[in-house]
Amino acid sequence: MSPTLVLLRKDLQLAWRDRTGWLSALAFATISILVYSFAFDLAAADVRPLLPGVLWTTFLFSGIFASSQSFQRESESGTFDAMLVAPVSPSAIYVGKLLSNLISLLLVELALLILATILFDTPLLTGELVLVVFVGTVGYVSLATLLSILGSRTRARAVLFPVLVLPLLVPLLIAAVQATGGALGQPIGTAPWLLLLVVFALWSSIGGALLFPVVAER
Numbered sequence: 001m002s003p004t005l006v007l008l009r010k011d012l013q014l015a016w017r018d019r020t021g022w023l024s025a026l027a028f029a030t031i032s033i034l035v036y037s038f039a040f041d042l043a044a045a046d047v048r049p050l051l052p053g054v055l056w057t058t059f060l061f062s063g064i065f066a067s068s069q070s071f072q073r074e075s076e077s078g079t080f081d082a083m084l085v086a087p088v089s090p091s092a093i094y095v096g097k098l099l100s101n102l103i104s105l106l107l108v109e110l111a112l113l114i115l116a117t118i119l120f121d122t123p124l125l126t127g128e129l130v131l132v133v134f135v136g137t138v139g140y141v142s143l144a145t146l147l148s149i150l151g152s153r154t155r156a157r158a159v160l161f162p163v164l165v166l167p168l169l170v171p172l173l174i175a176a177v178q179a180t181g182g183a184l185g186q187p188i189g190t191a192p193w194l195l196l197l198v199v200f201a202l203w204s205s206i207g208g209a210l211l212f213p214v215v216a217e218r
Helices: 003-017 019-045 049-069 072-077 079-083 091-121 127-151 157-168 169-184 193-216
Strands: none
Touching: 003 091, 019 091, 049 091, 049 127, 049 157, 049 169, 079 091, 091 127, 091 157, 091 193, 127 157, 127 193, 157 169, 169 193
16 A cells, blocks of 8 residues: 555554544634624625635634644644654555545535535536536645645644635635636636636645655755
């Protein structure tokens, strides 16, 4: 079995045993969607123009809740340094952690899309929208996983991580919101937002794999 798959299995098992971070993210996202649904009932008859911003704001902060803890357990127990000196490529460590975070966040997002479909009475589980969410999540998780190692060794990681990741995610969020609006039938102009989202996802995932060995040694 490849080192990446071994690390992925280990991270998924640990995430299942210690579900605090992801359950907190899911609880936060569920409450956010419920609050938005009640607010929109009072403010607007057609909520589709507002849904892209609501969905990606919820996805973003849900991911921050959990992604900031990507390497926290390894750093606190001292096993991260052991992983770096093991006969395993640092890029394999990064990819295994990325896949673990990606699977966990996609499950949270799937639950949110189902809940939002019910609350907003708008079909959200369409092929185009699911593709946009998947590509955007790959780009987000790739960057967040890379930057989480920078904050894992500081006491102020809960504050440092959002400060590091949010400014870099602005292009992704703009493209994701616009592409989501197009998937919901909203006018978005002629800009290829989905293509821009794919480019960002490729840039962040490839760049993360290449930069992780350098960042991990700092």
